[in-house]
Amino acid sequence: MVERTQSGTEGRKQRKVRRALWTVALVLGLSMILPLTGMLLTGDTTGQAVAQQQSQDDAAALSKAEQQRRDFWREARGGTSGYSAVVGPETGVLIQSGGDVWRAVREGPILRYGGIGLIAVFAAIILFHLIAGTVKLEQRSGRTITRWTLFERVIHWYTAILFIILGITGLSLLFGRTVLSPWMGKEAFAAWAGLAKPIHDWLAVPFVIGLVLMMLPWIKESLPKAYDLTWLKMGGGYFDRSKHPPAGFVNAGEKIWYWLLFFGGIVLVVSGFYLLFPNFGWERSTMQLAHIAHAISGIALIAFSLGHMYLGTLGNQGTLEGMVSGQVDELWAKAHHNLWYEEVMKHGNPKDASSGAGARQPLAT
Ligand code: HEM
Known part of the structure; x- marks a missing residue:
């Protein structure tokens, strides 16, 4: 009886152990099967470790x-x-990172000092005119001398007009976004810039032709002479008007303008050539240098041309008529270009077709 009870208790214990083992096996099995099923469903066959x-x-x-x-x-x-x-x-x-340097130079010193320089020259001319005024041609002799031939006048005005158009369009492209755009409005400025650019490009070559044809015949007359120093020391006679400084066919001031235009023109034209024909295979650094050189020489020549335009019109009475009609009054010639005047009186004037190239009696005054 006791034996049966013991064997019954052991049997219960064994069943309990077996149940516990099955439960553990089931849990383990499920814990492996479930993720595997998930992995199979999602296509992930490598598991969490693989995922990690x-x-x-x-x-x-x-x-x-x-x-x-x-x-x-x-x-x-x-x-x-x-x-x-x-x-x-x-x-x-x-x-090409040089582009950043180029942009900084263009939008920094060139715009700043170029703009200030142009305004300063303009203001100085106005101030000078208000203080000193026009150099008057008090008297006229009634006798004239041919100063500029028809060819010289045509080529001067042709080149001057092109220079002015190139100057206006060039300044518009350089200063437009800073100066014109806020004033005109973006759309109007864009339309103007779209026009200014091709005008500037297309007029470049006709301008170069004019510049060469204008400069070459005047080279000999523009060579410096010793008396030019005296003219400069006397300030061209603009400050003490009682004295006439010595001058040949052109005075020292005009010679300076000529040579600035000569060398500045070379820089302007050569740099402009690089900018106009980028397809010749220049590197970007060359184009950037060309642009800076073009902007600086352009601004400098425009500044000096303002002085030239002033002296050729309001600054000196009787000067403009020479470049318009070709003739100047003998008294004007005597006052402004005494050495040339004496030369013409002595040896005649090769340009003076009307009175021939022969000598003339100089004016008594
Ligand atoms: C409205 C504009 C201009 C006016 C009124 C003007 C007027 C004159 C006059 C009157 C002369 C003769 C000076 C004399 O007989 O001694 C002259 C000469 C000359 N002009 Fe102009 N000019 C103008 C624009 C220009 C421009 C833009 C250039 C350059 C591209 C230029 C280049 C020259 C040169 C090189 C001479 C010979 C040197 C001299 O006399 O200064 N001119 N101009």
Whole structure:
């Protein structure tokens, strides 16, 4: 009886142990089967560890991609070639950092000092005129001398008109966004700039032709002479009007204008050539230098031309008529260009077709 009771108790214990073992096996089995089912359903066959590994790899790949991106832009910004498929000089260079320097120079000192310089010259001319006034031609002799031939006058006005149009369009392109756009409004300025650009481009070559034809015949008369120093020391007679400083066919001031136009013109034309024909294969740094040289020489010549225009009109009575009709009064010639006047009186004037090239009796006054 006791034996049966013991064997019954042991049997219950064994069943309990077996049940517990099955339960553990079931839980373990389920815990493995369920994620596996999820993985199978989602296509993830590698499990959580794989997923972890994956995210680490992703991060590494991402930082590698980021590194590559950084390397790419560092090299591209450094001007390394091979970053563009376009064929031609320097076309493989995607970013040329010199452009930043060029923009800073253009939008900094050139606009600032160029603008201030032009305004200062304009203001100085007005001030000078208000203080000193026109150099008057008090008397006329009634006798005239040919100063400028028809060819010289036509070529002077042709070149001058082109210079003025190029100056206005050029200044519009350089200062437009700062000065004109706020005043005219963006759309009107865009329309004007769209017109100014082709005008500036197309008139460049006709201007160069005029400049060469105007400058070449005047080169001999513009060579410096010792008496030019006296003219300069006397301030051209503009301050003490009782004395006439010595001058040949052109005075020292006109010679300075001539040579500024000569050398400034060369810089302007050569730099303009680079800008007008970029397809000849210039590198960007060449174009940037050309642009800076073009802007500086252009502004300088415009500033000096303001002085020239003033002296040729309001500044000196009787001067403009020479460049319009070709004739100047002998008294004007004697006062402004005494050495030329004496020369013409002594040896005649090759330009004076009406009275021949022979000698003349100088005016008594
Ligand atoms: C409205 C504008 C202009 C006026 C009223 C003007 C007037 C004159 C006059 C009157 C002369 C003769 C001076 C004399 O007989 O001694 C002259 C000469 C000359 N002009 Fe002009 N001019 C103008 C624009 C220009 C421009 C834009 C240039 C340059 C592109 C220029 C270049 C010259 C040169 C090189 C001479 C010979 C040197 C001299 O006499 O100064 N002119 N001009």
